[in-house]
């Protein structure tokens with residue numbers, strides 16, 4: 200098997216039909232996908248890489264970036280997508296940890312990324328830009344446009360997605376061909392994908408949501424995608440009348456609601472709006488229903504498990520609940536003492552099934568820590584079956600997420616681990632210690648805020664600190680605000696009381 204071959208089974212009979220359309224007026228057919236992915240796969244094959252080689256990619260979103268992902272699958276290698284916001288220190292860590300055989304980056308970053316890559320023994324560095332330029336496509340152009348997709352075992356790796364750890368450095372979640380194909384097949388039925396669907400795609404393609412959930416769904420259904428480079432509400436409003444499905448993080452829906460041109464008429468052709476990656480406020484859920492006439496379908500997933508829970512397509516979608524367990528997946532809610540929780544009892548969410556990843560790249564101990572002795576993956580999310588939301592009573596087969604046991608901030612759908620930011624701040628001159636917290640933010644859901652204690656006699660300038668962080672870490676991780684205070688509140692055990700800081704600074 201190969202995930203690509205499974206997706207390909209869904210491609211439409213007419214290879215000349217439109218598969219991708221871009222706002223610049225470019226149209227790609229299904230035949231174009233087949234030919235372009237074959238040429239890139241032939242290029243990768245010509246490099247005579249070792250089986251299981253990682254192909255690390257940090258490029259802007261473009262149709263060719265999607266083809267590169269699909270070509271990597273076809274050639275049987277492991278795709279490693281990297282957020283375009285990552286800076287040198289972050290990229291260096293990923294490249295040193297994953298040891299990719301090939302790195303593909305934007306031309307503008309070639310000089311520094313290639314230095315990091317060659318130092319880490321990467322054999323090949325190519326470039327790929329948004330405008331169909333770069334050495335990857337130049338080199339692929341001389342290769343044949345036919346390629347026999349490499350046969351893989353179900354358990355072979357298809358992708359590695361780095362997800363930050365609560366302590367220590369990021370961990371690479373290893374996802375297999377089976378993890379991704381089983382999830383795509385389940386969602387195809389669960390969300391009622393049908394002939395004639397058109398997906399409006401404005402998510403980034405270096406995470407589960409945009410790459411696997413959204414793109415796999417359309418590919419497996421043979422549906423055209425309107426391929427937008429990023430979220431731009433006026434472009435969404437321009438293309439919604441031609442679309443039937445859209446997927447986004449909650450910020451997508453918050454911003455659509457603020458746009459005076461967004462209304463029922465624009466959504467007339469739409470069949471389904473999906474939200475995930477971060478909590479959707481019931482207020483947004485309700486307002487969206489009022490303004491658009493559509494009930495957002497919220498679902499819950501993560502890099503290690505792809506999708507595990509979803510509100511139903513046909514049944515009742517409940518604001519404030521992430522829905523029911525997907526077919527083939529098992530979920531349990533367990534108390535800290537290890538007892539199964541009943542309805543309305545809060546506990547830790549654990550999951551088992553064909554969607555659950557193989558482990559963290561080269562971190563067997565971390566992998567073991569995150570699984571229970573009987574093989575369930577600990578999500579780090581806290582929730583309950585049923586109970587009540589502001590929308591009313593929730594049936595006992597629906598899950599509500601109420602918090603996280605992991606110290607994690609989700610800002611605009613991106614994860615930020617306070618520990619990582621605190622360590623950057625603590626290294627700065629004049630800083631005694633810091634605490635990073637998430638506070639409610641109207642656009643991003645949560646915003647990163649740092650509370651910093653100066654060393655005795657030191658004078659700190661929060662603007663300068665923010666500017667310095669911007670040059671060192673991905674922009675979405677940079678605190679929106681830094682508050683300087685004389686000391687951090689601590690409990691009797693000496694632990695920083697972040698809840699008190701949250702109350703104080705919200």
Ligand code: MLC
Pocket residue numbers: 402403406407408409429430448450451475476477499500501502610611612613643674675676
């Ligand atoms: C951008 N900025 C952010 C940010 N995105 N700040 C906090 N959180 C974010 N998410 C900052 C930039 O640094 C910049 O700051 C300013 O906001 C404007 O940047 P921008 O690039 O113009 O932002 P914009 O294009 O508007 O992007 C916002 C966004 C984007 C929400 C559309 O972040 C996005 O597409 N998020 C989706 C994330 C996603 O796909 N998550 C899925 C993970 S998978 P300055 O200071 O430079 O001006 C997963 C599993 C699952 O979680 O269940 O799906």
Ligand code: AMP
Pocket residue numbers: 362407474475476477478479497498499500501502503521578579580600603609613614
């Ligand atoms: P990531 O590691 O980027 O894949 O993020 C996964 C995390 O996002 C999950 O563990 C949850 O904490 C969070 N998440 C995903 N979907 C939802 C949702 N619908 N509601 C609340 N949190 C969510």
